[in-house]
């Protein structure tokens with residue numbers, strides 16, 4: 001029988017009159033923006049045609065809505081619409097980029113250079129390339145802040161041997177941002193293409209595929225206040241031409257890159273979410289950064305032996321990963337009860353063992369198990385942050401005291 005998980009109602013109130021539980025897990029997913037929801041709803045009931053239906057206005061309307069959305073998605077990253085392929089999620093986009101590229105380059109070079117702290121979607125695709133496509137993967141290590149060494153990247157690429165450099169724009173667990181422009185330059189000097197998993201970056205920080213020199217990029221709607229079930233792969237147009245083998249064969253949709261009837265409501269929602277991000281990102285990121293900093297400053301001031309994981313200066317504005325020495329993170333989350341945070345990526349939270357990202361930074365198992373990711377977002381308020389501060393401090397002190405008592409007895 002399925003396990004039923006009871007969740008407190010969002011309407012539960014505390015003395016500060018805040019709706020509980022408090023959501024501080026925007027790197028896992030985001031609530032759909034009401035403006036996006038309105039567009040998606042209209043699409044479900046009114047613009048319900050199949051964009052591939054060329055013989056009537058229902059199809060034409062759906063095609064028009066899709067193309068308008070494609071424009072907004074492309075525009076957010078300074079691409080042009082025909083460089084965007086819609087998929088079901090970033091995971092699919094990553095698989096299409098990596099496996100599609102290797103497949104299309106059958107007889108030629110197949111080496112990929114990536115890093116030890118990529119998302120499970122990338123690592124899983126790499127494992128498949130290694131196991132069944134005769135590919136060779138090099139995993140670059142990272143330092144304590146989550147940064148790769150650029151000279152090591154250059155050495156690893158090796159002149160002419162590497163097909164693809166794949167490094168994420170920003171890490172989902174610690175928020176460390178890669179120097180993508182530098183990385184692109186190094187990759188191109190050796191004749192390799194650059195793919196970046198930009199899932200956590202798009203909508204939070206500027207991503208400019210032209211200025212940054214990106215050849216392929218993956219991202220998805222549900223990380224930027226759009227619906228789940230829709231993602232995008234940017235494939236640079238122009239020369240040298242990038243050839244990918246589609247993973248899903250079908251009716252030739254998405255210029256033959258991904259078969260299947262398009263998810264028009266999802267795509268329309270994605271477009272609206274990108275349009276809003278384009279207008280509001282700068283201001284929103286600044287506001288969220290202040291909330292994140294308020295949280296961090298209070299926790300570090302009140303709790304000895306609390307440390308930030310990742311690159312403190314060069315980080316996503318909404319991400320804070322903190323190790324609370326002497327405390328088990330899962331026990332802490334249970335004790336706080338109504339603060340929604342996470343111990344690791346939602347996509348690998350089912351797996352056992354400490355976070356591969358924190359381990360790659362050099363943390364011990366115990367340090368990794370004591371770490372929590374906080375990721376506030378568009379709807380987070382100062383009152384919620386203050387409430388969270390109070391709860392985290394209270395619970396950490398209580399659990400540490402309990403542990404000290406147990407150790408003495």
Ligand code: PLP
Nearest residue numbers: 089090091119121172199200220
């Ligand atoms: N890449 C990164 C960095 C992510 O954070 C995530 C989701 O957590 C993904 C890829 C997968 O995204 P999706 O859920 O759209 O497949």
